Amino acid sequence: MTVIVTEDDFDLSDLYAKLRTPDLPPSPGAVTVFVGLVREMNNDRPITSMTLEHYPGMTEKKLEAIRDQAMHRWPLTGVIIVHRVGKLGPNDQIVAVGAASAHRQASFDAANFIMDFLKTEAPFWKSENTSDGANWVSARETDNKAKRRW
């Protein structure tokens, strides 16, 4: 039931191994893992780097609340949320969310739910660097809409 905010890269196979074989039984029948990556282009301009700023303290509190909500809504045997901060390059890993359950749909829905809430509630901000300079990424109405589904 891990929540990690870190400047370091993560290894998806470590996260998956924890979900697949939890410290305590039961082991799950279904594991869904989502990874978000730095995109390579913005409006046809190559992204040379990205900086992720966050609000230490509030970030962890919000991520833990989202994790707890997911665990309350679905019968999960494990949840992992890892989000990176600092400077990242194109195709770098930004975020991983994993949810394990006895039930396939519970693992899909929980991972999807966590990402939708993380996108709209967790205090992270992206600044993208292109040949055009640095630009704060704008929030998207589609993300708010995605959250309201749940």
Add this chain to the structure above:
Amino acid sequence: MTVIVTEDDFDLSDLYAKLRTPDLPPSPGAVTVFVGLVREMNNDRPITSMTLEHYPGMTEKKLEAIRDQAMHRWPLTGVIIVHRVGKLGPNDQIVAVGAASAHRQASFDAANFIMDFLKTEAPFWKSENTSDGANWVSARETDNKAKRRW
């Protein structure tokens, strides 16, 4: 855009690496991976092993058709379906489905869609061994319902 039916175990990090860094651009911003595992209990009896039978030829045809439907419905940069056959033990990996896209929801939905169709269309049959003997697993109406959502 790989479809594999195999007796061999698979390494999730290999599958993820292919989705994250495709041979051809664009690289994705979002990767969803689902893994199904052999459960450990059936009606309170420990499952000692499971045998997965399939219909060679039809299996590959159906999985490729499901993959093609997913690629038609969502803007995907990569899809992977791996399904094992033969004898498996508790907690062994059975199936992996991965979908990569520029868009988070497309990657979630495509992986979920592929699993729902695989569960109802791909000719695999599970036989579970417990102290009670070998039992063919029954199909579930919830799986048909899950398919009809799409």
Add this chain to the structure above:
Amino acid sequence: MNIRYFAWLREHTGVSSETLTYDPRWTSVADLVADLKTKSDGHAKALADMTLVRIAINYDYVDIDHKLSDGDEVAFFPPVTGG
């Protein structure tokens, strides 16, 4: 024609596949099934309740009233349970 059985249908018939000479009187899968049921008690048991059986011809799902052609591969099996 090649006939295939899987899972508990294979266990009941005792064979995973068998070859039959096409009979032009078989206008649909239902006619074939009626003849197959006379082959053995196991065949009769496997095909007793066709609402429990899915049918594929040449790797595509069909209904029991689907027509047959010489050379078709016809498969009988339970609802699938992979994944």
Add this chain to the structure above:
Amino acid sequence: MNIRYFAWLREHTGVSSETLTYDPRWTSVADLVADLKTKSDGHAKALADMTLVRIAINYDYVDIDHKLSDGDEVAFFPPVTGG
């Protein structure tokens, strides 16, 4: 009280945090914002359109009419864009 700014609000104000002495006349965040806007042109620019700004008090999201208490940590930032 501790005031925090993030992303482009931090860039406009030129500070990531600042400490203010609590003023009992501040009955809501809106009163605090009105005073903060007088601190510098950068503050005025950052807080010019509060429909673009999200507010958190002690790590929880609040509306602009939320009441203030001495010792609160008040943060101003744009809609979040992580993930």
